[in-house]
Amino acid sequence: METKTILIVDDEQITRQGLKKTLERWSQGKYEVLSAADGDEALEVFQKTKVHLLITDVNMPEMTGLALLKAVKEKGNKPVVIIVSGYPNFEYAQEAIRLGVINYLLKPVSKQKLIEAVEQALETEASIERADYIEKVADPKLLNIESSQTSKSPIREALQYVNNNLSRQISLKDVAGTVHLNPSYFSVLFKEQTRLTFSEYLTRKRLQTAKKLLLTTNLPIEEVAQETGYQTAKYFIKLFKEYEGITPSKYRKMAELEDSAI
Template sequence: MKTLLIVDDEPRTRLGIQKTLDAWSAGRHRIETAASGVEALEWLKSNTAHILITDVRMPEVDGLQMLETLSERGRLPVVIVISGYAEFEYAKKSLQLGAFEYILKPLDKSLLIDAVQRALELDSGRERIDAMEKLVDPKLLEVGRDEARYGTAIKDAIDYIYAHLHEAISMKQVADQLHLNASYFSVLFKEQTGVTFSDYVTLRRLQKAKELLVTTSMPIWEIAEKVGYQTAKYFIKVFKENEGSSPSQYRHRILDTGQSIQ
């Protein structure tokens, strides 16, 4: 369930937005309100809002000042700014501060709902990206850090490995594909990536396995096949040696900590 926070000092507008979104949401989302920027900032200290709908003009702390404060605290929710003022500077400033959308009062209900739906899609996209980043093996990140400086042969080798993860991949097979001597290719690969060919293939296989574990309900034996292991038993052994837990334990741990990808 996503949380939407409406911030507006005008009770009539605030209640109107809340009623509109309550009717549209039909219980799918949590709709909260705050009567000022001060109240909203205090609420956000101990609560999370996925979507923030705020008026730009409010006493004490206006919408723009609130966005500045939230930016200093960390990443903003997806922000929709509303205002009865059509000045371009307000729209430009809110967008510079990270607002997703700027709409004018009086609010058209269909435009508001459309903006909220698009904001929710953006928020879900953010969550998917965050989740995928958390899954990436630090060793693989280290290897990929200098990828822009890899030679053409190594880049082609990496592309080939990724495209054939579901198959048995040998160093000689890839070297032959690149028309290189296997011994020379072995040295070149280690020199440019910092890891051996076999270690890199294992890292890639396990990375793909982790993605499948948390984004699908595939059984372990099927995931093992998808990432190139002939038996689930051997896949589980390699996974446990590298991740410190079995694939099933890893899946439960990630899902239980809210990092699943919907």
């Protein structure tokens, strides 16, 4: 599992070290806590490391915290952000909100307030990551189908059977038999209730699972094909490209490039 990184940026050494020590004690090694003395040093960290949470002072020489945040966003990085300031400033706060800052803390920051803000920020970051992941993987048609079925319907049972046996060879006749329906009637009922043919549902489900495996594992393409019920990688690649517009290996590579840029 990826270790998440917190970056603290403050030109005041005592404050910077104090925040870092507090968060290191709190995290007990679960998070990597880095620090930078100014905006330029912070941008160097962003070039080398994926930063999940940025905690930055507003008032710094050369580059303010808000200027740093703008530069970070322009480079395609999307950390969640907590701003720390020595005094309340309505204009700074307004601009911070516009830039997506999720908390604005006034110095001196108590250990409890800092930890509460960091825990909330990391929960927000996890929610954003989940949403990004769902957007990459989820098939809207499948989400609609699975959410609209009642728990005792034969079509719901059929969907569960398919989902549990994706790596095996599945035929409409097999699934119809499992839910005790005539294959012809099952085919009509399936299309009526899902607005997809059984074959299209099976393909979409297999490709959704394939996308999940491509994003979350290092399995070779041949094994991804087998895990999703395709006997040959060649056919799997052809089908994947028809639906997604790119090959499975390119899909994986593009996702990796997006993640490294964030």
